[in-house]
Amino acid sequence: MTIELVWFKRDLRIHDNQALVDASNSGEDVVCIFLVEPERLAQPDCDPIHVEWELDCARSLERELKELGGSLDIRNEDALTALEAIHSGHGISTVRSHEEIGTEWSFERDKRVKKWCSENGVEWVEYPTNGVIRGLTDRDKWKYSRDRRMRLELLEPPEQLNGPDLGTEVPTLESMGIVSRGLVHRPEPGQSAAWETLKSFLNERGEPYRWSMSGPSQAVVHCSRLSPYLSVGCISMRRVVQETSARMRELRELRSGGEEIGGWLKSLSSFQSRLAWHCHFMQKLENEPTLDNVAQNPLIDRNLARELDGERFAAWAEGGTGWPFFDACMRSLVATGWINFRMRAMLMSAASYNLWLPWRDVGLHLARMFLDYEPGIHWSQVGMQSGTTGINSVRAYSVTKQGRDHDAEGDFIRSWVPELSEVPKEHIHEPWKMPEPLQEKLGCVIGSDYPFPIVDEASTRKEGVRMTYAARRGEGTREVSKRVYEKHGSRRRPSRRRKEKKPDSKQTKLF
Numbered sequence: 001m002t003i004e005l006v007w008f009k010r011d012l013r014i015h016d017n018q019a020l021v022d023a024s025n026s027g028e029d030v031v032c033i034f035l036v037e038p039e040r041l042a043q044p045d046c047d048p049i050h051v052e053w054e055l056d057c058a059r060s061l062e063r064e065l066k067e068l069g070g071s072l073d074i075r076n077e078d079a080l081t082a083l084e085a086i087h088s089g090h091g092i093s094t095v096r097s098h099e100e101i102g103t104e105w106s107f108e109r110d111k112r113v114k115k116w117c118s119e120n121g122v123e124w125v126e127y128p129t130n131g132v133i134r135g136l137t138d139r140d141k142w143k144y145s146r147d148r149r150m151r152l153e154l155l156e157p158p159e160q161l162n163g164p165d166l167g168t169e170v171p172t173l174e175s176m177g178i179v180s181r182g183l184v185h186r187p188e189p190g191q192s193a194a195w196e197t198l199k200s201f202l203n204e205r206g207e208p209y210r211w212s213m214s215g216p217s218q219a220v221v222h223c224s225r226l227s228p229y230l231s232v233g234c235i236s237m238r239r240v241v242q243e244t245s246a247r248m249r250e251l252r253e254l255r256s257g258g259e260e261i262g263g264w265l266k267s268l269s270s271f272q273s274r275l276a277w278h279c280h281f282m283q284k285l286e287n288e289p290t291l292d293n294v295a296q297n298p299l300i301d302r303n304l305a306r307e308l309d310g311e312r313f314a315a316w317a318e319g320g321t322g323w324p325f326f327d328a329c330m331r332s333l334v335a336t337g338w339i340n341f342r343m344r345a346m347l348m349s350a351a352s353y354n355l356w357l358p359w360r361d362v363g364l365h366l367a368r369m370f371l372d373y374e375p376g377i378h379w380s381q382v383g384m385q386s387g388t389t390g391i392n393s394v395r396a397y398s399v400t401k402q403g404r405d406h407d408a409e410g411d412f413i414r415s416w417v418p419e420l421s422e423v424p425k426e427h428i429h430e431p432w433k434m435p436e437p438l439q440e441k442l443g444c445v446i447g448s449d450y451p452f453p454i455v456d457e458a459s460t461r462k463e464g465v466r467m468t469y470a471a472r473r474g475e476g477t478r479e480v481s482k483r484v485y486e487k488h489g490s491r492r493r494p495s496r497r498r499k500e501k502k503p504d505s506k507q508t509k510l511f
Helices: 016-026 047-068 079-090 104-119 139-150 193-205 216-222 228-232 237-256 264-287 297-306 309-316 324-336 341-354 359-369 375-385 399-406 413-414 436-442 457-472 478-487
Strands: 003-008 031-035 073-075 094-096 123-127
Touching: 003 016, 003 079, 003 123, 016 031, 016 123, 031 079, 047 073, 047 139, 047 193, 047 228, 047 359, 073 104, 079 094, 079 104, 104 123, 104 264, 139 193, 139 237, 139 264, 193 228, 193 237, 216 324, 216 413, 228 478, 264 375, 297 457, 297 478, 309 324, 309 341, 324 341, 324 359, 324 413, 324 457, 341 359, 341 375, 341 399, 341 457, 359 375, 457 478
Parallel strands: 003 031, 003 094, 031 073, 094 123
Antiparallel strands: none
């Protein structure tokens, strides 16, 4: 008697999980595993917050599988070690998993697993993830394929799972020698928490989304906050897309009946666009799994010749630059594991254009800080915001302007930079301009209690932009940029309002 092995990767859910459904329908016993791989723990983009979050979500999944009669074998082992052990003890007929859209190490690991399966007579069936098309040869066809996939029927979990409980001791942070960073306000783990988060966004928190996503104080409430769940698959992208579409149809019906719906439709339309961007950026990493190591346009990267300045990097990474709004955003990110999208771009922009730091060092730090780290999105954005793609506009954010636009009163700054808690509104964004007697009176002496700006923000940004455009004009850069566009560029066309198609699923309502 052999077994079907479901290898949970970044799909930690029982609902809308094709691998789990097909395994349960096979007629064989089913064993489910989740691996905390030592090789992954050694990667420079991995942080204790990721391991703790994944373990907590896996434990939540374990409880759900037990309710179905199954179990989850959680192991601190590399993939081949785990497969060898399970195969020798039980005989694996089929491994089922979702495609993993990761960096080069996971790509290489999957090649080793494929080779092992071939050598041992084991079939490995992989299922698509989100809207990413494996083996895509024509970027022009991507949107159609992605949208079609998002309309496929949502899958119910199996009614019953049968299979042995392998009884492996569940690893802990302590047993793996990992020290928790103890994030502030970390979300609850698991599928049920993901559903509740989606429900509250679509029905309560999401109306101001379109107008609130840019400011860090507003975004923490009115953004969906689904990204940590999507990053480990506690909820499927297809479900989020279909539930959003169903809510929009409901809102249109209410409006046609004469009810006031406020800004809901505009906000959810913006949200839908960002769900598509999520898949678009992940597709880039699928097409080029070295994005975390090699710039999309290496010639531009070479021409930029950025060098790692330890003092500047430390000030940037710790939120000690002397730019109040920047420091507040970085400290908030380090403490909570989350900051909104525009502020992520600003953090990257300041490192790239003001401080002239290398994109990979900066990108690795941010990857470790993001609880919702999604390599495809992250490294695509790092390339864009550092000016190393050659196909995107140079976006150099003014830190001071961002602060005035999104934290005019300075409340966000004061909440995360207590050194400035007594500084009044008129000086909060540029405290170094306060008269010295006022600094002493407030107990905030610049250069002592809070640093002077590490560099002049306006002049370094201007010079950074100039040097970036100069790097783009170097020999051969345009030809490389053309190839980058053909491989990765957005194929968005001028939009025309079309009647929205209903999903193929008969289960469009979750709530």
